[in-house]
Amino acid sequence: MVDLSINCAGIKSPNPFWLASAPPSNSAYQNCKAFEHGWGGTVWKTIGEPVMNVFNRYGGLDYNGQKIFGLNNIELISDRPIEVNLREIAETKKLWPDRAVVVSLMVESKRETWHEIVKRTIDTGCDGIELNYGCPHGMSERGMGAAVGQVPEYCKMITEWVKEVSTIPVIVKLTPNVSNIQLPARAAKAAGADGISLINTINSIIGINLDTFELKPNVGSLGGHGGYAGPAVKPIALHLLSQVAIDPEVNLPISGIGGISNWRDALEFILLGASSVQVCTAVMHYGFRIINDMIEGMINWMESKNISSLDQIMGKSLPRISDFGNFDLLNRTIARIDQKKCIHCNLCYIACEDAAHQCIDLTPVNGHNQTEVREKDCVGCALCSLVCPVEGCISMVRIDDGSASKTWNQLLEDFKKSGKKLTWENLAEFQHKHGIEID
Amino acid sequence: MKNIAPKLPVEEYEKNFAELHPPLTSNSAITEANRCLYCYDSPCMKACPTHIDISTFIKKISTGNLLGSAKTIYESNWVPLTCAKACPVEVLCEGACVYNLTGEKPIEIGRLQRFAIENYFSKGMPVIFHKSPVNGKSVGVIGSGPAGLACGAELSLLGYKVTIYESNKIPGGLNTWGIAPYKMRREDSLKEVEMVKSFCVEIKTGTMIGRDIKVAELLNQHDAIFLGVGLGESPPLSIPGEKLPGVIGALEFIEKVKSENWEDVHVGKRVAVIGAGNTSIDAATEAKRLGAEQVFIIYRRSDVEMPAYKFEYDLAKKDGIVFHFLTSPKRIVGKYFVEGIECLKMKLGAADNYGRRRSSPIPGSEFIIPVDMVIKAIGQETKSSFLSSIPNLTLDNEGCVVVNPKNFQTTNPRIFAGGDCINGGKEVVNAAYDGKNAAHGIDKFLSLPYGGK
Numbered sequence A: 001m002v003d004l005s006i007n008c009a010g011i012k013s014p015n016p017f018w019l020a021s022a023p024p025s026n027s028a029y030q031n032c033k034a035f036e037h038g039w040g041g042t043v044w045k046t047i048g049e050p051v052m053n054v055f056n057r058y059g060g061l062d063y064n065g066q067k068i069f070g071l072n073n074i075e076l077i078s079d080r081p082i083e084v085n086l087r088e089i090a091e092t093k094k095l096w097p098d099r100a101v102v103v104s105l106m107v108e109s110k111r112e113t114w115h116e117i118v119k120r121t122i123d124t125g126c127d128g129i130e131l132n133y134g135c136p137h138g139m140s141e142r143g144m145g146a147a148v149g150q151v152p153e154y155c156k157m158i159t160e161w162v163k164e165v166s167t168i169p170v171i172v173k174l175t176p177n178v179s180n181i182q183l184p185a186r187a188a189k190a191a192g193a194d195g196i197s198l199i200n201t202i203n204s205i206i207g208i209n210l211d212t213f214e215l216k217p218n219v220g221s222l223g224g225h226g227g228y229a230g231p232a233v234k235p236i237a238l239h240l241l242s243q244v245a246i247d248p249e250v251n252l253p254i255s256g257i258g259g260i261s262n263w264r265d266a267l268e269f270i271l272l273g274a275s276s277v278q279v280c281t282a283v284m285h286y287g288f289r290i291i292n293d294m295i296e297g298m299i300n301w302m303e304s305k306n307i308s309s310l311d312q313i314m315g316k317s318l319p320r321i322s323d324f325g326n327f328d329l330l331n332r333t334i335a336r337i338d339q340k341k342c343i344h345c346n347l348c349y350i351a352c353e354d355a356a357h358q359c360i361d362l363t364p365v366n367g368h369n370q371t372e373v374r375e376k377d378c379v380g381c382a383l384c385s386l387v388c389p390v391e392g393c394i395s396m397v398r399i400d401d402g403s404a405s406k407t408w409n410q411l412l413e414d415f416k417k418s419g420k421k422l423t424w425e426n427l428a429e430f431q432h433k434h435g436i437e438i439d
Numbered sequence B: 001m002k003n004i005a006p007k008l009p010v011e012e013y014e015k016n017f018a019e020l021h022p023p024l025t026s027n028s029a030i031t032e033a034n035r036c037l038y039c040y041d042s043p044c045m046k047a048c049p050t051h052i053d054i055s056t057f058i059k060k061i062s063t064g065n066l067l068g069s070a071k072t073i074y075e076s077n078w079v080p081l082t083c084a085k086a087c088p089v090e091v092l093c094e095g096a097c098v099y100n101l102t103g104e105k106p107i108e109i110g111r112l113q114r115f116a117i118e119n120y121f122s123k124g125m126p127v128i129f130h131k132s133p134v135n136g137k138s139v140g141v142i143g144s145g146p147a148g149l150a151c152g153a154e155l156s157l158l159g160y161k162v163t164i165y166e167s168n169k170i171p172g173g174l175n176t177w178g179i180a181p182y183k184m185r186r187e188d189s190l191k192e193v194e195m196v197k198s199f200c201v202e203i204k205t206g207t208m209i210g211r212d213i214k215v216a217e218l219l220n221q222h223d224a225i226f227l228g229v230g231l232g233e234s235p236p237l238s239i240p241g242e243k244l245p246g247v248i249g250a251l252e253f254i255e256k257v258k259s260e261n262w263e264d265v266h267v268g269k270r271v272a273v274i275g276a277g278n279t280s281i282d283a284a285t286e287a288k289r290l291g292a293e294q295v296f297i298i299y300r301r302s303d304v305e306m307p308a309y310k311f312e313y314d315l316a317k318k319d320g321i322v323f324h325f326l327t328s329p330k331r332i333v334g335k336y337f338v339e340g341i342e343c344l345k346m347k348l349g350a351a352d353n354y355g356r357r358r359s360s361p362i363p364g365s366e367f368i369i370p371v372d373m374v375i376k377a378i379g380q381e382t383k384s385s386f387l388s389s390i391p392n393l394t395l396d397n398e399g400c401v402v403v404n405p406k407n408f409q410t411t412n413p414r415i416f417a418g419g420d421c422i423n424g425g426k427e428v429v430n431a432a433y434d435g436k437n438a439a440h441g442i443d444k445f446l447s448l449p450y451g452g453k
């Protein structure tokens, strides 16, 4: 039997899927409906300072006819009065004792203000607090959100204030709009945070209207930067997650966020160290019902791999993260085309010819073109296999026997030992010795 | 006619002749365009007889560059709306789409092309081509079908003064008068004629060369001549009863249908169409859509040998056309008008030169199908009496004009030819290709020091 239940920073839920603090988790009605559909937890839409939204607030990035490949917003934190939110949080938690109810907070940077909101929040009976240090627009101009998340000292200070009064777990939600994500994560750790969540949205301008020259979204005639989310941000989120997860100075439970649309995405976050995952854009696009496939797909995958709990795979891919200097320079692959599968679209040819190493030949054979890799010239960059539309048609095949491994770091070490300098000539000699010709 | 099928309400006609393939909406066009893989040196382009750069025009639709898309299409083909609506795409571009090999639906190239071109017309045909300076030479084009139009358009852009002579009062050839109305209407063809005219091509309609103006005269007036005269009516069946009222040639019948005065086109209650080519199918389905109660296609070989495309056959079956295979007409029965057709059952024998099996009658197998109307659709005759009157022209055994396939020059060096009159009857797209390339043949020839008059 597969068990999907998780414990993230002391917050338990029957499955790892939480709503991210965002429009889908705005009210008791929505959160309760999500729980009915099977969501394991929610991070309530950020509550705190009085705000008022503009009307037009979202911009979608469509890609090749696919809607909302990315989503940008200039929405603020919850625009419902704090009393209403706190009452609804309490009611929701009472109705759904087995689900994780985390409340996202953001108030001005005053100790007393934070103490007060934290106490009132704990009184709702919720399971944890998430500190929104991420919102990159509207709130940051008022000294909150990303304005805090971008300065490790502020991050530490406010987290400390919260920890002074909190009796429940505190998760710090980070902004990706920094040059080193480890610094705010370490600050949170130093202040005693119980967990980290990331990422919040990325600074962005989603596009320009070519008829009016207005920005998207357009408010009146003005626009500005907003926060970018959705499938397009997933690779960035995965990278930032991994940076926090491998940092021994952080070493905190992590809730992963950013572009998660299905169970596959969620598993990738878990493999890089997340213990719960949060979802916003995918729900905004399709509704709460997507949870059905998320849970079922994950269970089926786990069963097929004989995995009974998520603990068994959490962080499993982290040991595979390394640096360029440790990659084997002699691990040699080349492209091989399965002629039986080829549909003769010639996309591999033009990609290799115009953008790689000109080593795919195009030969006319009974009315179509036959594409063939000149293996001796193939540098194994894999571009052709990426453009090929047919699954499994171009495979990257390893041709070395693994006996002569050498990393860049080892190579430099060897050079040093033998008194050689790093020159093109010395490099060429090394390549030549191993039958590698690059021209 | 003995029993004329009752006339239908006007809405019924419009419904019956409504488009088989409706246009794509803007959204569906973009979605479909985005499915295209943008193949390099794409098989669809190679399969198109005019070699339209299909993946490029589709890419342009996906980015919203619709004007550029239309331009890419026109660069290869001067009658792209007709082609988009009437080409047998299943056996051409769409049949070659790589998606056929992955088991997915091929890209709807025809409908995408229509989308780009209809957008171009709806924008009022903005100028996308510029004429070369006038070079002082002139070419006479005989026939305003797709071959003549393509040749005229291309030559005009190359700087020639072009006059098209057309015997019909309304130009466009079979694009206007032949293509089944549920594929396209006359006005579509006439839009393409307008496009060509906008390049300062003059079209003299109601002018039959050979009768109104002699070819010799044209050779005096012009530096070169292009023959795009197409083919003629279905040949006679050469069986008794052929002269009875109620017997009609397919082309004459279809031309009446294409006039779109539905009510004025009489069809019998029961109609026999002789032959099973694409034109036979058109005639049969059109008769049925005009209100005929039963329509029979009579063909002396079997469905395997039938020249009609599979999708045309499927359409006929959907329309409830009854096929009598291995059946040959022996005599049309009737005293004052058609009352029936007497047929013989046939059996198949060895293959002929084209690999089609010959059929021979089974003695004593005669039977009569009672019909009120007989449509002859056993192919089209060449314009042999006109063509053979032209000096130094060579015709092959089938009566087609012999040309050099590279430049479409006939054995009379100043006369070029293309379309149905050289290939014995193919598709619009072949005529479009011939006409355009003949224009380049003419241009090369007239640029030679000894070319022209």
Ligand SMILES: Cc1cc2nc3c(=O)[nH]c(=O)nc-3n(C[C@H](O)[C@H](O)[C@H](O)COP(=O)(O)OP(=O)(O)OC[C@H]3O[C@@H](n4cnc5c(N)ncnc54)[C@H](O)[C@@H]3O)c2cc1C
Pocket: B086, B087, B088, B142, B143, B144, B145, B146, B147, B148, B165, B166, B167, B168, B171, B172, B173, B174, B175, B178, B179, B180, B183, B207, B208, B209, B210, B228, B229, B230, B231, B251, B254, B278, B279, B282, B383, B386, B418, B419, B420, B421, B425, B426, B427, B428, B429, B431
């Ligand atoms: C019933 C029918 C349906 C068809 N349906 C399709 C279809 O769905 N799709 C497809 O791709 N193809 C179809 N075809 C084939 C297609 O119409 C032809 O291949 C194409 O039109 C040939 O073009 P053309 O320019 O050579 O000749 P035509 O289109 O026949 O044009 C020849 C022109 O020359 C004129 N002309 C002839 N003699 C003279 C003269 N002496 N002086 C002046 N003018 C003259 C004629 O009046 C005519 O306008 C169909 C054909 C028929 C008969």
Ligand SMILES: Cc1cc2nc3c(=O)[nH]c(=O)nc-3n(C[C@H](O)[C@H](O)[C@H](O)COP(=O)(O)O)c2cc1C
Pocket: A020, A021, A022, A023, A045, A046, A071, A072, A073, A075, A076, A077, A078, A104, A132, A134, A135, A173, A199, A200, A201, A227, A228, A229, A230, A231, A233, A257, A258, A259, A260, A278, A279, A280, A281, A282
């Ligand atoms: C419209 C919108 C509003 C959001 N509001 C908040 C918010 O109030 N508090 C917060 O912490 N994050 C907020 N976010 C960020 C999301 O919680 C989440 O971190 C981000 O959208 C990435 O996840 P996704 O790719 O699944 O959407 C918002 C996101 C969107 C799209």
Ligand code: SF4
Pocket: A337, A338, A341, A342, A343, A344, A345, A346, A347, A348, A349, A371, A384, A387, A388, A389, A390, A393, A394
């Ligand atoms: S990209 Fe793939 S399918 Fe296309 S030609 Fe190359 S190998 Fe064949």
Ligand code: SF4
Pocket: A345, B035, B036, B037, B038, B039, B040, B042, B043, B044, B045, B054, B055, B096, B097, B098, B099, B107, B109
């Ligand atoms: S073959 Fe199909 S997928 Fe490739 S370019 Fe042509 S239409 Fe597009």
